[in-house]
Amino acid sequence: MSQLVLVRHGQSEANRAGVFTGWLDVPLTPRGEAEARGAGRRLHDFHFDAAYCSTLVRSRRTLELILAELNQASLAIHAADALRERMYGALQGLNKAETIARYGLEQVTRWRRSYEDAPPEGETLHHTLDRVVAYYNEVLVPALRAGQRLLVVSHGNTLRALRMQLEGLTVAQVEALEIPTGGIRAYELSPALVITSMADL
Numbered sequence: 001m002s003q004l005v006l007v008r009h010g011q012s013e014a015n016r017a018g019v020f021t022g023w024l025d026v027p028l029t030p031r032g033e034a035e036a037r038g039a040g041r042r043l044h045d046f047h048f049d050a051a052y053c054s055t056l057v058r059s060r061r062t063l064e065l066i067l068a069e070l071n072q073a074s075l076a077i078h079a080a081d082a083l084r085e086r087m088y089g090a091l092q093g094l095n096k097a098e099t100i101a102r103y104g105l106e107q108v109t110r111w112r113r114s115y116e117d118a119p120p121e122g123e124t125l126h127h128t129l130d131r132v133v134a135y136y137n138e139v140l141v142p143a144l145r146a147g148q149r150l151l152v153v154s155h156g157n158t159l160r161a162l163r164m165q166l167e168g169l170t171v172a173q174v175e176a177l178e179i180p181t182g183g184i185r186a187y188e189l190s191p192a193l194v195i196t197s198m199a200d201l
């Protein structure tokens with residue numbers, strides 16, 4: 001029986017400011033650090049064989065805080081570009097409320113949540129899904145097949161995409177899916193990698 005635990009990073013400075021983030025490399029706020037430690041405490045029953053994060057500092061710092069909380073700080077960390085947040089293109093750095101005032105809620109909601117519409121010069125969720133699922137298949141699947149317990153700390157939209165694939169969500173379901181900062185989704189998988197249980201912790 002293998003385990004896969006997905007965690008969204010804690011609140012970042014850009015989350016707090018209400019700014020489109022994407023590939024901007026912004027640190028956690030004090031609240032985000034507390035969310036990361038809180039996620040670690042909720043994972044107290046888990047012992048991991050490998051840990052993964054993106055190459056963005058909010059993801060790595062969240063992972064380090066979780067591992068410290070679990071007394072597993074010596075676990076090697078694998079940081080991958082493929083686990084970076086969806087690239088938000090020309091929206092990166094813009095205030096979300098100001099963008100809604102300028103372009104309207106309907107357009108901004110489409111840019112933020114639709115599966116196939118790209119933000120200007122950014123990635124669609126579909127493109128994000130393709131790169132995240134490729135990483136999952138190449139790197140995580142062999143470890144899961146070997147029965148390992150994996151911890152992955154990534155971002156709101158990358159985790160929506162991965163959950164769409166793992167849980168077989170429809171387009172409508174993934175468009176409605178919101179993952180809170182510090183949110184945890186835990187799966188147990190059979191040797192054939194069929195999900196036998198899943199829970200939000």
Ligand SMILES: O=C(O)[C@@H](CO)OP(=O)(O)O
Nearest residue numbers: 019020021022085112156
């Ligand atoms: O700004 C971003 O990169 C993401 C995640 O924080 O925001 P949204 O929820 O709008 O996709």
